Amino acid sequence: MACVNLVTLVALLEYFAFGYLVGWARGKYGVKAPAITGHEVFERYFRVQQNTLELLIAFIPALWIAAQYWNPTWIAAIGAVFIIGRLLYLRGYVGDPKGRSLGVGLSVLPILALIIAGVFGAVRALFAW
Amino acid sequence: MACVNLVTLVALLEYFAFGYLVGWARGKYGVKAPAITGHEVFERYFRVQQNTLELLIAFIPALWIAAQYWNPTWIAAIGAVFIIGRLLYLRGYVGDPKGRSLGVGLSVLPILALIIAGVFGAVRALFAW
Amino acid sequence: MACVNLVTLVALLEYFAFGYLVGWARGKYGVKAPAITGHEVFERYFRVQQNTLELLIAFIPALWIAAQYWNPTWIAAIGAVFIIGRLLYLRGYVGDPKGRSLGVGLSVLPILALIIAGVFGAVRALFAW
Numbered sequence: 563m564a565c566v567n568l569v570t571l572v573a574l575l576e577y578f579a580f581g582y583l584v585g586w587a588r589g590k591y592g593v594k595a596p597a598i599t600g601h602e603v604f605e606r607y608f609r610v611q612q613n614t615l616e617l618l619i620a621f622i623p624a625l626w627i628a629a630q631y632w633n634p635t636w637i638a639a640i641g642a643v644f645i646i647g648r649l650l651y652l653r654g655y656v657g658d659p660k661g662r663s664l665g666v667g668l669s670v671l672p673i674l675a676l677i678i679a680g681v682f683g684a685v686r687a688l689f690a691w
Numbered sequence: 692m693a694c695v696n697l698v699t700l701v702a703l704l705e706y707f708a709f710g711y712l713v714g715w716a717r718g719k720y721g722v723k724a725p726a727i728t729g730h731e732v733f734e735r736y737f738r739v740q741q742n743t744l745e746l747l748i749a750f751i752p753a754l755w756i757a758a759q760y761w762n763p764t765w766i767a768a769i770g771a772v773f774i775i776g777r778l779l780y781l782r783g784y785v786g787d788p789k790g791r792s793l794g795v796g797l798s799v800l801p802i803l804a805l806i807i808a809g810v811f812g813a814v815r816a817l818f819a820w
Numbered sequence: 821m822a823c824v825n826l827v828t829l830v831a832l833l834e835y836f837a838f839g840y841l842v843g844w845a846r847g848k849y850g851v852k853a854p855a856i857t858g859h860e861v862f863e864r865y866f867r868v869q870q871n872t873l874e875l876l877i878a879f880i881p882a883l884w885i886a887a888q889y890w891n892p893t894w895i896a897a898i899g900a901v902f903i904i905g906r907l908l909y910l911r912g913y914v915g916d917p918k919g920r921s922l923g924v925g926l927s928v929l930p931i932l933a934l935i936i937a938g939v940f941g942a943v944r945a946l947f948a949w
Contacts, residue, residue, distance in 0.1 A: 563888075565946060567888070570885060574935055575935060577878060595920075596864050606725050608725070611874075615744070615874055620706060622881050623703065627700060677703055680696060684694075731854075738853065744873070748876050806832055806833060809829050814822075814826070817822040
């Protein structure tokens, strides 16, 4: 499971980098804590980090469950697509909120694939096929 | 642990369904990204998804830890109560934010039960009773 | 891993306590759901809980992964620093948003230490050193 662990940790580092960008945008656009609104571009960075948080809560458990039933290397590869999808999401969203569809797709589809893989594996294990 | 994994994955699918409802409400009530305010009903859908996120971060680790120490089938059954509690929360909150108490109770109590079960199990294991 | 499980559960209980404070501040400062703005002090409690959520999503997976490769007692001790860091963050932030640096440091540094420990362990396992 070392490759699955590595993918998890890289996704967490990416998420921390997004959090760092939020702090940087807070300074640059003069949005003082605890405010989370006040400048359009700050709000985009904030939404990118929040949306990544919203997806990580599903991504990590789905990744770990799927890796119990399928080849961990393949599962880790699906996880790597999520990490790339988040980068494209950041680039798309900050440029223009309408240009975030590719990044959304490459983030959500890997998670759905992991959930489906996990459901198949767990149901199969439950009935000992 | 297949039943515990299944409960986890169904909870994640429910959470994704809530996320889909937020996107749908965004379109219906004309709240453009990255705004998260602007229409009362949109904000309710958004709060349901956010509150589910806030609980999932506790629910999943507590579920997995409790299942290490107790009968996984029973632990999965407690987890299923959480999933139903979230459905009642959605129905109650969107109808009227004051009508969400039953859904809150059936979401928070299972998590507290899982945490307490986990603490007992871990303390017992630590002292090798 | 009982000590790592205990640290996880105590961190979750602390997080629930922060959530309780948000509900209490909602009542005290008259911020009706689903609103999340309207009173400066309420917003601080809300941000403390949200920020703890944002960190827990990284803390728990990093803690569990690091404990697979290193002495669980030491890893649990790093986790305990996070729990204390969150308490200092609460005290600092609610008093004055500018006084939260110590709490931020004692929350973020343990997570980064756990991620680095996990990366080393996973890379070592991957190449079977």
